[in-house]
Amino acid sequence: MSIEQSERLKRLPPYLFREIDRQKEAVSSRGVDIIDLGVGDPDLPTPAHIIEAMKGAAADPANHRYPSYSGMHDFNAAVARWYKQRFNVDLDAKNEVVTLIGSKEGLAHVPLAFINPGDLALVASPAYPVYSIGTQFAGGKPYFMDLVKANQFLPDLEAIPLEVAKKAKMMFINYPNNPTAAVATREFFEAVVAFANDHGVIVCHDAAYSEMAYDGFRPMSFLEVPGATSVGIEFHSLSKTYNMTGWRIGFAVGCADIINGLGRIKSNIDSGVFQAIQIAGIAALEGDQGCVRDMRRTYQQRRDILVDGLRSIGFSVERPRATFYLWIEVPKGYTSAGLTSRLLTEAGVVTTPGNGFGAAGEGYVRMALTVSRERIQEAVERIQSIGL
Numbered sequence: 001m002s003i004e005q006s007e008r009l010k011r012l013p014p015y016l017f018r019e020i021d022r023q024k025e026a027v028s029s030r031g032v033d034i035i036d037l038g039v040g041d042p043d044l045p046t047p048a049h050i051i052e053a054m055k056g057a058a059a060d061p062a063n064h065r066y067p068s069y070s071g072m073h074d075f076n077a078a079v080a081r082w083y084k085q086r087f088n089v090d091l092d093a094k095n096e097v098v099t100l101i102g103s104k105e106g107l108a109h110v111p112l113a114f115i116n117p118g119d120l121a122l123v124a125s126p127a128y129p130v131y132s133i134g135t136q137f138a139g140g141k142p143y144f145m146d147l148v149k150a151n152q153f154l155p156d157l158e159a160i161p162l163e164v165a166k167k168a169k170m171m172f173i174n175y176p177n178n179p180t181a182a183v184a185t186r187e188f189f190e191a192v193v194a195f196a197n198d199h200g201v202i203v204c205h206d207a208a209y210s211e212m213a214y215d216g217f218r219p220m221s222f223l224e225v226p227g228a229t230s231v232g233i234e235f236h237s238l239s240k241t242y243n244m245t246g247w248r249i250g251f252a253v254g255c256a257d258i259i260n261g262l263g264r265i266k267s268n269i270d271s272g273v274f275q276a277i278q279i280a281g282i283a284a285l286e287g288d289q290g291c292v293r294d295m296r297r298t299y300q301q302r303r304d305i306l307v308d309g310l311r312s313i314g315f316s317v318e319r320p321r322a323t324f325y326l327w328i329e330v331p332k333g334y335t336s337a338g339l340t341s342r343l344l345t346e347a348g349v350v351t352t353p354g355n356g357f358g359a360a361g362e363g364y365v366r367m368a369l370t371v372s373r374e375r376i377q378e379a380v381e382r383i384q385s386i387g388l
């Protein structure tokens with residue numbers, strides 16, 4: 001029998017990282033010691049007190065049954081307390097919080113609750129790919145808002161044509177931003193709320209990197225802006241804050257009607273997060289936050305070594321205030337793919353081509369601070385040695 005995939009799958013854009021994956025395999029099969037600055041996956045372990053909480057909870061049979069669809073009350077209440085403490089935002093744990101199997105899961109599913117076939121969703125380019133793919137899976141179409149340096153990598157809302165704004169049902173924004181490492185201003189969030197009210201657009205703000213910020217800077221929540229809780233929700237992840245990418249736990253908070261829509265989709269698709277993981281999540285949110293301070297210190301040191309090193313060999317690179325990414329302009333004469341390929345094949349350094357995150361990412365590569373300081377230093381030396 002020939003197995004035919006759905007139009008939905010056939011319409012997916014080509015996987016732009018395929019070529020880099022192929023080259024990575026070829027280079028490592030030659031025995032080259034690869035330094036991987038490609039993946040946004042923390043190399044540091046989950047803090048011990050979180051693992052201990054999980055161990056105890058995993059042994060308790062009460063946690064072996066199906067969890068509640070929307071999340072354990074205790075986890076959702078811990079989220080609400082964390083929001084109050086961190087952002088001074090009040091949330092009703094019952095109606096304004098939903099637990100997610102990682103924030104990616106919620107981001108991918110939320111369009112199913114609000115997008116009808118043919119509707120538009122406003123999505124940044126470059127961006128984490130899930131926003132546009134989730135929109136397409138729901139039958140909608142992404143309208144790309146380019147993130148450019150001249151506008152501090154914030155979408156220019158005034159450049160969105162009126163007929164597009166009218167047809168748009170949702171908008172996805174993400175600050176601190178992957179891949180550009182840009183941060184948002186309060187004025188930008190206020191403009192988003194005004195735009196959402198003017199055009200009836202649901203806002204999804206992805207705040208996965210809100211805790212990964214440096215030099216004393218603390219990113220704000222979108223929900224701090226007056227009126228935001230009437231138009232939008234915010235996604236968070238325990239993945240990066242507590243080095244828990246493999247555990248699969250995150251949450252969305254904000255407008256009760258939007259949370260309810262996402263929750264209804266989820267209750268028909270999944271059965272929630274293993275309760276022992278939610279109990280570990282409570283330990284993460286309510287335990288000693290020294291581990292988060294350590295995480296920031298580690299990435300800030302790595303950031304400085306990489307930024308200073310790359311600048312010293314002629315690269316044009318901003319020192320990011322948040323995220324564990326550097327968004328680096330390629331030297332004259334290179335494309336994103338061309339530079340990525342040279343760095344990999346000649347220096348054994350994996351980077352991510354900016355156009356893999358959308359057409360407007362062309363001309364950039366992304367480097368992730370997910371290897372040790374020594375390896376970062378070595379990566380700089382290797383890049384210097386190939387003489388770009």
Ligand SMILES: Cc1ncc(COP(=O)(O)O)c(C=O)c1O
Binds near residue numbers: 040105128178
């Ligand atoms: C911007 C952004 N949002 C969401 C996620 C997904 O995180 P999670 O592990 O919570 O699914 C990532 C992961 O890299 C990300 O970069």
